[in-house]
Amino acid sequence: MLSQFLAGRPGAAQRAGVKALRENSVASNLSLDDLTKLLGSYGMSKAGVPVTEETAMRVSAVYACVDRIVGAIATLPLGIYERAGEARKPVEHDYHWMLNERANEDMSAADAWSQLVANKLFGGDGYAELLRPSMSSARVIGWKPHHWSRVTPFRDHKSKRKYFRVLPDTGGPAYVLDQADMVQLTSLGYDGLTSPSPITYAAREAIGTALAQQDFAGRFFSEGAVFDYALQTDQGMNGEQVKDLREQLLSRVSGSRAPLILAGGLKPAQLTINPKDAEILGTRLFSVEEICRIFGVPPYLVGHTEKNSSWGTGMESQGANFKRYTLLKHLVQIAQELNHKLWPTRQRYFVQHVTAELERGDFKSRMEGYRTALGRAGERPIMTTNEVRRAENLPPAPGGDSLEPLAAAGNATGDSKTNDGPTADDDTTNPGEQNAKPSAE
Template sequence: MMNLFSFGAKPKRNRYDIALPPEPAPGVNNAAYGGPYTPTEFSDWMRGINAAAGVSVNDTSAMSISAVYACVALIGGTVASIPLQIYERQNGARVPVDHDYWWLFNEQPNPDYSASVLWESAVANLLLNGDGIMAIRRPKYGMAINGIEWFNRRGVTPYKSTKGLGLQYRCTHLDGAIEDFGYEDILHMAGPGFNGLHGMSQIRHVLRHSAGIALAADTFSAKYFENGARPDYALVHPGSVTPEQKNQILDYWEERHKGVNNAHRPAFLSGGADVKELSMNAEDAQLIATRQFQIEDIARGFGVPPHMIGHTQAATSWGTGIEQLSLGFLKFTMLRHLKKIEREINRKIWPNRVKYFAEFNTAALERGDYKTRMEGYRVALGRAGEPAFMRVSEIRKFENLPPDAELDHLAMTITQGASNASVTDQTASA
């Protein structure tokens, strides 16, 4: 096996010798903020995108919403958990092969992190910022691959080559170093709304208002419980009080009744003071309903069935209904992400070859329950004299069991015997 991580000499900053666009303004290289950013991007990150709810939304604040985090973690974790198998085309058939690149895509793309981290990070950027960007590392000479590196979308600037070399990418490392790549060395998974350079940012578009409302509802709920989970009210005193007396009364009231631990403590009012309610309680204001709806709205934006992120109020949480919803998630949500990744890998890794190709093996996600699988295996082995199309060893492989030649022979004997008996019965009845 080749040495996957011997990158050799450090690649030149402009290995394609092309005319580059003007240098971008110096980035703000702060890893804590998910940088590096240009000053404009950093300003957008700090201020966020103002939603109609009056709060700022950016990728970090959006991930503080449990529904957003659950959707991103679910989709990214699912991609990371599916093995990417490499196949070889042989006489019209597809045969799994033991390829050197399998290790890069399934175990360790580079010495810094595992393949699971690579996929989860790239998919999170795709879902939140519209693009998943990964650089293909090659030795100084040759086109073989010896590593794959993930780049934060915020640190990547796609641009068109002025010399007809196609799409180029200027990537900024966390230390501020700038590195340029040609299109053949970047795995670019663009989201919906691709404009020729990048996909549409979900933060700026799809999640702008739904996430903003969810953040506003979370903040309101936190303040509600911080203030003792009480409605807004006013302390009314029949006489006039000085500003100092007013502040003393308010400080005393907050000290005695602010916070969850002080909830429901009895209040003592003297001198004719009274408490007047100024607003409705949280349930009347439909705060709970708003938060529940935002879970469904965010799940809809990501294409995730609400029950898969723990919201089972509007659907049954057991039985075939949930099973069908889960299969629908695989077919209509996961497959569009998986196919996008597969096609980008195949056109960049093997651009001039049709011999090899990569494909995610989703069999584990499509498996039914034990009884359903056993019924399917019976049909595959040739039930009731029907022709078989699988061997026992092939079925045992699906169940992570070693092959067994004796069982293959026994099953074939039984199937042939049943088939001969069926033919004999048909001849006798004729």
């Protein structure tokens, strides 16, 4: 009934803040906020532009921020490790393929991670269904992300256990999943069921202002890149003069750059402030910084280099800071959720993202780090030769799995000679003299 009322009155949906009405949704005992969420409403920004997932993607700063976070997480390998007392070691596990190569028959792991993380950044919550061979099986054979708008979390009043009502994107009736079969990545403001959308909660005004600026700039250039003005005169004008003047003005609006000839004492008077005085460029630059601040992405990663970066100067330090301040909160959340859902009763195995590639420095820096890790100047090494070669995608070397210092390893093989020159134990006799015949004496 509400949808029919809004649809039958021009502008009613916009005044009510409703952007689109969602179909096939059933709920009861809703508050006003819940009702607007159910109807697919999105907050109208003060700039007069509705901010939705679709409109936010039109802002280049939003697109770039989401792309940097999603791209980094989707390309990071997810390692599986085994706990052995206080030690841990990487292991070959059946789950490796679905987490790193193929999430399900229709999606690669990279595509699935991209969709899951993007849903969290746009909708507040990212959802992924764990696929099992049967309802009674504890084994997981794949996983499938769902769009945040097609999943409705709720709790059972008696057991207080959380369930998820899923509306399939391929059609058909909705079905319910237990919390053990659904991965949920929440955002700041999580209330136990859902999280607010970052783009319509924290970034609504910044994105709305950016959209309004883009629309203004587009109209400004499409209308000849001139500001609004009026023509005033103290003298009267006849009908023929008014007609000629109107034709000249319309030709300029349609794209003609011919000069405007003013006669009869006409003088232009500016009606609107020009873009330079309105600080349109400065406002757009500030919008980029504001959007980057909300997503936690350093501005230089989205091409905003107006100011000096405080995220470090070298590639290695910038990558480490990006991981520490932007990605780590997402990576830890993903790992904890997977560890609980994949191994709910056992703590033998766990997953963790391999982030070494993000902190990978240039060749010289890597070689200096490897020298220290291999035990420089007789120090105890922390890496083996084959571990270093594996980090550089090189095949293992024979005898390269020892943690002994290089000098000790050399002594163990009996190779104690060096090229530093002869020692007291060396035979320094000239070979030619050894082979010389004895003298007549």
